[in-house]
Amino acid sequence: MDNSFQTSFIPKKPITGSGSTGSPVSIFMVVSVFILVVMLSASGGLYFYKDYLQKNKLALSENLKKVKESFDNNTIVELETYDKTASVAKEVLANHTVLSPLFDLINELTLSSIQYTRFDYSTDKGAFSVKMSGISRDYRSIALQADVFNTKKGSMFKNVIFSNLTKDKNNFVTFSLEFDVDKSLLSYSNNIVNTNADSNIVNTENTSSINPDSSTGQNTLEATNNKQ
Numbered sequence: 001m002d003n004s005f006q007t008s009f010i011p012k013k014p015i016t017g018s019g020s021t022g023s024p025v026s027i028f029m030v031v032s033v034f035i036l037v038v039m040l041s042a043s044g045g046l047y048f049y050k051d052y053l054q055k056n057k058l059a060l061s062e063n064l065k066k067v068k069e070s071f072d073n074n075t076i077v078e079l080e081t082y083d084k085t086a087s088v089a090k091e092v093l094a095n096h097t098v099l100s101p102l103f104d105l106i107n108e109l110t111l112s113s114i115q116y117t118r119f120d121y122s123t124d125k126g127a128f129s130v131k132m133s134g135i136s137r138d139y140r141s142i143a144l145q146a147d148v149f150n151t152k153k154g155s156m157f158k159n160v161i162f163s164n165l166t167k168d169k170n171n172f173v174t175f176s177l178e179f180d181v182d183k184s185l186l187s188y189s190n191n192i193v194n195t196n197a198d199s200n201i202v203n204t205e206n207t208s209s210i211n212p213d214s215s216t217g218q219n220t221l222e223a224t225n226n227k228q
Contacts, residue, residue: 097128097186105156105185109148113141116177128181136173139165149179156182 099121110116118133136142142162149160160179168174 097183098188099186101185102130102181105153109154111141111145111148113137114145128183128186130177130179130181132177134175134177135168136175139173142173142175156185158182 106116114134114136116132116134118131120131122129122131136145142165146160146162148154149157154160158180160177162175162177164174164176166174
């Protein structure tokens with residue numbers, strides 16, 4: 001009788017290790033935790049910054065109140081009244097016009113053969129317009145007068161128009177004249193500045209024109225207008 005037996009080394013069950021390994025940590029989980037920490041930190045920072053701004057606002061309000069209380073109320077009222085008065089005065093001065101510079105310029109530009117018989121002006125829509133009538137020796141004088149208005153000196157007159165040219169019974173030419181005036185010519189504030197400047201120039205010229213006469217021991221005033 002054969003007592004031998006066969007042994008199989010093929011395992012009947014799957015072999016499992018005795019040790020255990022942990023599952024790998026997800027990258028998504030790490031990023032999520034990091035973002036959460038950043039958001040919490042930012043929220044905390046904003047809360048403290050808001051609290052700081054509120055405290056700073058209260059402190060500035062208190063300081064402003066103390067400064068305001070340090071001023072005399074009567075002085076504050078007087079300063080406010082002065083400021084309003086000064087503002088109104090500046091506005092009135094800026095809008096105030098004078099006609100004397102206009103008449104001076106017309107007189108300077110008008111030829112001797114031209115005579116004006118009527119003068120009217122209007123201030124429609126912010127423009128200063130002039131309408132005049134006149135008499136001329138002939139048509140040529142009117143043409144020359146128009147050329148004068150087109151020079152640099154006449155640049156203060158805009159849109160110059162001669163019209164209604166007719167001969168009268170004395171063989172003179174009557175005409176109508178219209179033009180707009182540059183508002184800077186009529187500005188009161190500009191003329192005050194120019195007047196002061198001219199006064200300073202005249203004073204300087206008068207001072208420099210007084211020359212001592214050593215032979216007589218007197219001062220001789222030279223008339224600068226007679227110099228050529």
